[in-house]
Amino acid sequence: MSKSLKTLSDDLWKNRVEKVNSELFTLTYGSLVAQLCRDLNYNYAEVNAHLEKMGYNIGLRLVEEFFAQTNLGRCQTFRETAEVVAKVGFRMFLNVVPQVVGVDEKQFSLVLDENPLAEFVELPDDGKAFKELWYSNVLVGVLKGALEMVQLEVNAFFVSDVLRGDDTTELKVKLVQVLKDEIPVGED
């Protein structure tokens, strides 16, 4: 399974996916976060929430692109979901493969050795940002949105970020519930 996922994602990355200049991408995201911080008066809790909401809306759409390109079906287990998110999803859209750790049927963590969003970034030295801002919080939203479309309601959040001086950048995903496929309401 994992072997074939690797071949699949290699092929996707080489032949199918459209690419943009990574510096342009990083700088655009950086300006976005910086602008949000200014607009929201450096209220970092709100900035986090905004980034997550943006990510959520991205995730809802991104998942269709994912299925259209990969032709994969739904995963059978949450473990499999973790593998596919890391090895195919992240690879396809960001060209990084986070390590999957602490995985069981209810949760997993993604450890990002490389984070294309956070290159060249230093958090502002205002005494708050290091404690409150999750710079890459858009990823949290993307995961939530994309997984909701496959009927997985999850809770996702960053637990550490190298930008804050932590050793690793870790994103935790917890399964809240598997949503049931909806059936139409009865007529009579």
Add this chain to the structure above:
Amino acid sequence: MAIYSLWIFDRHSNCIYSREWDNKSKSSLVNVNNAKDTAKLLFGTIFSMKNISQNLSKQNKLKSFSTLRFKCHFKETGSGLKFCLLTDPELEDMQFLLDEIYTSCYVNHVVKNALSPVDFRAGQVIGSEPFTSDIDRLVVTLPSFST
């Protein structure tokens, strides 16, 4: 006339798009019968057929089924979208067409169109004209369309 109609249902089981081709009257029906019984019965049938095929074997997938006069080609995406193409029963496998409709029409005109919703509310439909004309271009040019 071998391809009759296309129906798309979203993950909330609403009919978000329908396209019916009628050679004789040259009329083209888009999103006209979304709320009619045909759409609902079709959804019900697909829903049951899908469940039966999964009960028979876990890895099973519904691809098509036919009746005396019709064949229904079916594709469900991981995100729960259901594409359903009604054709003449003589027609060969049409999965490639459903794949193409999803990857080029749906992804390009709905997903990548920031003004179009992707999670539809009840009663919302895909109203995009380029979407319909792209689908028509794919379907009408097939040799099997009017045999």
